[in-house]
Amino acid sequence: MKISNTVEWAIHCCTLLAGLPKGVNLSAKDLAEYHGVPHPYLAKALQTLSNDGIVKTISGPKGGYQLAKEPNNVSLLDIVLSIEGSDSCFECEEIRQQGPTALKRSASYKRPCLIAAAMWKAENVWRSELDKTKLSHLIEQVIIEADPRQMKKSQDWIEKRTP
Amino acid sequence: MKISNTVEWAIHCCTLLAGLPKGVNLSAKDLAEYHGVPHPYLAKALQTLSNDGIVKTISGPKGGYQLAKEPNNVSLLDIVLSIEGSDSCFECEEIRQQGPTALKRSASYKRPCLIAAAMWKAENVWRSELDKTKLSHLIEQVIIEADPRQMKKSQDWIEKRTP
DNA sequence: TTATTGCAGATAAAATTTATCCGTGATAAG
DNA sequence: CTTATCACGGATAAATTTTATCTGCAATAA
Numbered sequence: 443m444k445i446s447n448t449v450e451w452a453i454h455c456c457t458l459l460a461g462l463p464k465g466v467n468l469s470a471k472d473l474a475e476y477h478g479v480p481h482p483y484l485a486k487a488l489q490t491l492s493n494d495g496i497v498k499t500i501s502g503p504k505g506g507y508q509l510a511k512e513p514n515n516v517s518l519l520d521i522v523l524s525i526e527g528s529d530s531c532f533e534c535e536e537i538r539q540q541g542p543t544a545l546k547r548s549a550s551y552k553r554p555c556l557i558a559a560a561m562w563k564a565e566n567v568w569r570s571e572l573d574k575t576k577l578s579h580l581i582e583q584v585i586i587e588a589d590p591r592q593m594k595k596s597q598d599w600i601e602k603r604t605p
Numbered sequence: 606m607k608i609s610n611t612v613e614w615a616i617h618c619c620t621l622l623a624g625l626p627k628g629v630n631l632s633a634k635d636l637a638e639y640h641g642v643p644h645p646y647l648a649k650a651l652q653t654l655s656n657d658g659i660v661k662t663i664s665g666p667k668g669g670y671q672l673a674k675e676p677n678n679v680s681l682l683d684i685v686l687s688i689e690g691s692d693s694c695f696e697c698e699e700i701r702q703q704g705p706t707a708l709k710r711s712a713s714y715k716r717p718c719l720i721a722a723a724m725w726k727a728e729n730v731w732r733s734e735l736d737k738t739k740l741s742h743l744i745e746q747v748i749i750e751a752d753p754r755q756m757k758k759s760q761d762w763i764e765k766r767t768p
Numbered sequence: 769t770t771a772t773t774g775c776a777g778a779t780a781a782a783a784t785t786t787a788t789c790c791g792t793g794a795t796a797a798g
Numbered sequence: 799c800t801t802a803t804c805a806c807g808g809a810t811a812a813a814t815t816t817t818a819t820c821t822g823c824a825a826t827a828a
Contacts, residue, residue, distance in 0.1 A: 443694050444692075448816095450698055450721075453720050475708065486818085501774060502825055533607070533610065538643075542639070543755065550755060556743050558613075560681055560737075561681070568734075571726065571731075573778090580723075589713035652805075656806095662804095665803085666792085668795075708822065
């Protein structure tokens with residue numbers, strides 16, 4: 443039960459894109475360099491985000507990515523589900539219907555297994571908590587908490603690639 | 606981000622053990638047969654549960670497993686953490702400290718990354734929800750919901766192996 | 769037209785999960 | 799006190815998933 447670190451990359455990328463001025467975009471290579479992660483693999487994650495309508499693609503030279511929605515309309519859950527897929531992390535194998543004591547074709551198996559129900563409920567709670575954090579919240583907090591020198595450095599770096 | 610199905614097996618086994626009369630135990634082979642799952646692999650899971658003090662081992666012939674605690678004192682979280690390990694499912698790589706715009710040795714990195722903090726908070730919510738469901742709750746509900754024929758069949762099967 | 773960028777699909781390498789086996793120690797029963 | 803049954807730890811093997819890269823194609827700005 444481990445979340446891929448591409449999820450972390452994707453969230454950082456989306457947060458960076460969310461802070462960009464309107465109309466400005468960054469390429470996959472830029473994003474990879476900025477975060478110090480391998481470009482080809484990050485590109486895959488960005489393609490997935492693009493397919494799921496979280497980022498918008500600009501083709502051609504000077505192309506790249508922008509956030510496709512308003513930052514207050516993209517949550518951590520959106521990104522996690524895009525990268526990891528939206529399947530439940532707990533899959534019920536219905537083992538209560540296996541083994542020598544199970545009944546054949548019993549109506550009692552129409553209700554979901556109690557164990558699965560409890561696992562799914564916990565996952566829903568997790569998802570709804572993740573959905574509360576929007577990219578706009580992260581940006582606001584970063585502005586408050588981050589070192590001003592870091593902010594400056596970051597802005598300068600972005601301006602160099604986006605004339 | 607997928608939970609191993611051995612977690613499902615482990616929960617089912619613990620629930621079954623929790624419903625056993627005091628002093629009665631079931632072997633790994635019995636538990637595997639009852640649930641229709643491979644014996645050697647289930648045995649590994651049971652060993653893990655034993656190491657973590659969730660089940661109690663009875664050695665020798667007619668040996669096997671009992672629940673080590675009261676059913677109202679074992680939660681789904683206990684079992685999940687035992688089988689899956691207690692590491693967080695989200696690992697922060699501190700990628701904010703990588704790349705060309707990061708600062709060296711900045712005090713601003715002493716606070717946890719906001720993204721990691723949000724992910725961890727969601728995981729804590731998930732864990733605390735799982736911790737609410739105790740084996741005793743599952744048993745109570747099963748008694749209410751389950752098909753009486755299934756219950757009978759199950760009891761007969763257990764009595765055959767535990768004179 | 770050319771160079772740059774994203775995209776889909778194929779492929780390869782690495783890591784993890786899943787599953788089994790064997791030798792050892794414990795112990796109940798004969 | 800011998801034997802058969804059981805859990806345990808470690809080693810190992812098979813299968814699957816994750817991670818990572820590459821290639822040819824489409825789009826487009828200069």
